[in-house]
Amino acid sequence: MLEPDLLPADVLAHVEEVSRAAEAADGAAPLDEATWLALRHRPAADIGWWRADEAFALLVDDELSVVVAPAARRRGLGSTLLAEVAEVTEGERLTAWSHGDHPGAAVLADRFGFARVRELWVMRRDASVPLPEVVVPDGVAISGFDENAERDAADVLAVNAAAFAHHPEQGALDADGLAVRRHEPWWDPAGLLLARDTATGELLGFHWTKVHPVGDDGVLRGEVYVVGIAPAAQGRGLGGVLTLAGLHHLHGRGLGEVLLYVESDNAPAVAVYSRLGFAHAAADTHVQYARG
Structure with missing residues (x-):
């Protein structure tokens, strides 16, 4: 059985590099486990992706991720990528997570017609207790x-x-x-x-x-x-x-x-x-x- 064609290595490397920079700045990983598993195991044909310098957008099923490296923020990259996604998904239902409730995500959500629908909490416990x-x-x-x-x-x-x-x-x-x-x-x-x-x-x-x-x-x-x-x-x-x-x-x-x-x-x-x-x-x- 032939293995499916996965995302190109350079695309995955770009996603990893931008994600690491965003996590270091924001204190929260911008992509969840399910998205990473999809990127590494699902055929490239199942995944929509848009790439910009120091930024990217991904679409896995109906879940959208837009990540911009800290050094490239406030240049309109997030808006540009979202506009490109909106053009090819007009009328379709989309969801998107803001990991860490980032204020920039709230602005983009309002601009592109996304409503706040769920909150997921992280709870922590000191293991020394x-x-x-x-x-x-x-x-x-x-x-x-x-x-x-x-x-x-x-x-x-x-x-x-x-x-x-x-x-x-x-x-x-x-x-x-x-x-x-x-x-x-x-x-x-x-x-x-x-x-x-x-x-x-x-x-x-x-x-x-x-x-x-x-x-x-x-x-x-x-x-x-x-x-x-x-x-x-x-x-x-x-x-x-x-x-x-x-x-x-x-x-x-x-x-x-x-x-x-x-x-x-x-x-x-x-x-x-x-x-x-x-x-x-x-x-x-x-x-x-x-x-x-």
């Missing part, structure tokens, strides 16, 4: 993901689909998406914790953790990547138990900080994370805009 002990309910066993058990992958996908049926990104995870992530450098089967019913073997929920590369500030960070609870098992406190179990796993990796992403209007989840010592700062707000 002690954790409470994990108390696993009777009839529940927690273990790591078994690479050799086909059932584990199938069960994670089934619970994920049910738990995030109305979530536009996480609910779309399929076997291919899971396989791609299992080949990422950060993949650790021991960090994907599964809670099963000891009597039936049914998967009740999971906590997928992630360890990031050491940042420019020298801090090693972990992430509460995904916590999913099967609908039939909700209301039993398993979300808190699995979150805490995953935090103990991450702390064992010698981290400086643990972070997570949560919808700003998900009050039950925010409450659970706040009780575990996570806090949100206004600068750690990602905003999604939509057109159409």
